[in-house]
Amino acid sequence: MGPETGLTVVIPKSYKSDRIADLLSKKHRWILNVLARYGRIQPHQSDQPLKSGDTLPYLGRELEVVARQCDGNAESVNLERNRLVVSLKAGSNRLNMVLERWYREQAAQVIREKIRKLGADLRFTYGRLSIRGQKTRWGSCSRKGNLSFNWKLIMAPESVINYVIVHELAHLKEMNHTKRFWQLVGRHCPNWREQRKWLNDHQTKLASTLSG
Secondary structure, eight states: OBTTTBOOOOOOTTSOGGGHHHHHHHTHHHHHHHHHHHHHOOOOOTTSOOOTTOEEEETTEEEEEEEEEESSSOOEEEEETTEEEEEEETTOOOHHHHHHHHHHHHHHHHHHHHHHHHHHHHTOOOSOEEEEOOSSOSEEEOTTOOEEEEGGGGGSOHHHHHHHHHHHHHTTTOSSOSHHHHHHHHHHOTTHHHHHHHHHHHHHHHHTSSOO
């Protein structure tokens, strides 16, 4: 489901096609609400280059982008209060690229540290941990216990990041979304419904920010 494509139904081969109409009928309120939400959101167009004065979300805050020309070839990003100060070499048009690289580095650092602490608190063990640029997922847990998270989570508030991490860690115990799974999530993230709603409400904006 997306603002450009509308509703797309993907079903497994074993699913009977004559049941689709009934399924859509049961979910029609949810479908209409989500489509309406997409219509209200004006996402940042990732194919448009950023410029000084634009804003980007970071840990739930909106930060002003300030691009500066610098001597030499070193390009960097510094977080200064409510600004992202980007140093670019003269004539460079790599603002988007430099910012995305910085966001990915921050995401890896923040998420890995949170995983370390939450995993220890929950006494869960996992396999490999990777930070990627998934198009449709914020996090995943494989049956081998490998965890993967979307680097764009770094744009969300820390409480939302914590929820996604707890969600995937819970899959290490319950590889499903049954009542027992949500009870496990709720023990470690009591306000998970609120965090999930925030992510659902902002997913289009986050997904379309930077080139990803």
